[in-house]
Amino acid sequence: MKEQSNIPTTKVERAGKFVTTGLKVGSNYIKHYTRKLMDPSVTKEALHQDNAEDIYNTLSNLKGSALKVAQMLSMDKGMLPKAYSEKFAMSQYSAPPLSGPLVVNTFMKTLGKSPSQLYDKFDMHASNAASIGQVHKAWKNDKPLAVKIQYPGVANSVKSDLRLVKPFAIRIVGMNEVDMDKYFDEIESKLLEETDYKLELSRSMALSRECAHIPHLRFPGYYPELSSERIITMDWLDGLHLKEFLQTNPSQEARDKIGQALWDFYQFQVHKLRQVHADPHPGNFLMRADGTVGIFDFGCVKEIPEDFYVNYFLLVDKEVLKDDKRRYEIYTNLEMIHPTDTPKEIEFFSGLFQHMIDLLTLPFTLENFDFGNEAYFNEIYAYMDELYNMKEIRESKVARGSRHSLYINRTYFGLYSILSDLKANVITSQTRIQQMISGQPAVN
Known part of the structure; x- marks a missing residue:
């Protein structure tokens, strides 16, 4: 490239x-x-x-x-x-990577030394390039390393770019363009955090340590002495991104192990840590034929406020939602229903939300879930398409949903998408989630 x-x-x-x-x-x-x-x-x-x-x-x-x-x-x-x-x-x-001179310039500005002075060997051609930075392979003391380098000007251009x-x-x-500002404010705050590599380094080390007990996950070690506000050095993880992994025709056992590991990883973070790796796109995972998956890039971490967490996961409780008054209260707390809504609007939007919630929370209500079930995802996409084309939604004068729902929904949509591509069969029961929270050993 x-x-x-x-x-x-x-x-x-x-x-x-x-x-x-x-x-x-x-x-x-x-x-x-x-x-x-x-x-x-x-x-x-x-x-x-x-x-x-x-x-x-x-x-x-x-x-x-x-x-x-x-x-x-x-x-x-x-x-x-x-x-x-x-x-x-x-x-x-x-994405198109930066050239060598710009890479060297970043090292000189932030670490005061060139790559050749810091590593035994440094590949000047990027292995991967994404939106905020690119990754190079390096070696030190015969150990392969991944060096993540932030693009110039990224941190200073977040507000104007948005x-x-x-x-x-x-x-x-x-x-x-109704009241979309609350969502763009949320995106701006997360993007500013993603450009703070010192914050990312500390979060990466902390969350990797907290999640190290989850079966079949692999995390890199990190090197603060070889990192700066625009550079992060970590261990090189072998593996394939999702698209390339699937082209190897992996066994169903490997797909299921990886799917279970990712499910457990996200449930543990959300329900135990109240913060979550909120960037679950395929470029952040490396998958292997033995059913293990490498996880890195904790630049985007969403901290979950307690009141939002309580209301959000009450949506999984079918008994609670049977009570119309309680359901209306939850919808209001999550800003799905607004105090200015007319009774007709409340009835209309409540019905739409209830059907979507029934679809999206289905895996949480079962012992196991087959994410290879194409009919399930086709129903979700068809319903989303139906909502997208509804005149009442497109002409709505208010944006529905808390700003906190933006990255939590994104996290679950991203997770579901990966599990769907893997066609993984996953233990999704509440018992499994409680085991993860309590630290009990989970058996695959």
Whole structure:
């Protein structure tokens, strides 16, 4: 892949890229409707492909928050047209990498030494490149290491980038710009944390230690002395990303072991630690034929407030939700229903939410769940598509759902998506979750 020799870092440069892209997208619409006049059978698929290509090329050149939003959108299957989700998924681990001189410059600025002075050997060509940084392989004392390097200007451009990317995100998803600010404030706070590599290093070490007892998980060791505010050095983990792993035709036993390990990993964090690795995209996991999975990149960690946690997981309790008054109270606490809603709106949105909750919480209500059940996921995607096209939702004057639900929902959608691709059969019972919380040994 061609390396990138520079990244636009000033607000003016970055805004200029968005303006240019906006003009290209506008031109694509004109071309589409001109074709449509000539041939009424022309669909929007070609338009989506052109727009996805132009937008992704700009975002991958800018890196940082702009590209991270594309990555987040790509994880929500059913939210985006296929052309966008497929193109934006490339941001998970195959964005264009930085060139060698920029890498060396980062080392000199933050650690005062070049890579050759710090490591016995350092590969100047990136192994992986994503939205916030890229990874290089290095060796020290005959030990292979992974060195994560943040792109220049990322931390300083979070706020301005989100202002620029917001209209694109809203237009792509098809939402009105109602009171979306609370969600973008949440995204901004998480992205600022992701650019703080010292915070990420401390969280990585702490969460790896807390979760080390979970079967079939592998975590790297970390090296603070070879890390800085823009560099993290850790052990190199062998394994394959999800797409490549599945191409090896792994055994069902390996799929199930990995699926169970990921399920346990997330339940333990959410229910015991009240904080969670909230970036479950395939680029953050390395899978192996023996059923183990390597986990790294704790840059995005969502801390879960107690009142939100209590109300959110009451949604799993079918008995509680049978009480209309209690259900209305929970929906209100989670900002799914608003005090200004009319009785008609309350009845309408409560019914929609209840059906979605019944679908999404189904695995929690069973002893085992087969995430290879395509009918289950087809029903979810069909219902999401139905909601997406509902006039009442698209014209709603309020955004429904707490800001805290943004990353928790994203975490579970990401987890479900990976388990679905693995076609894993997982023990999902409440007994299993309680075992994880209490520290009892869980038997696979």
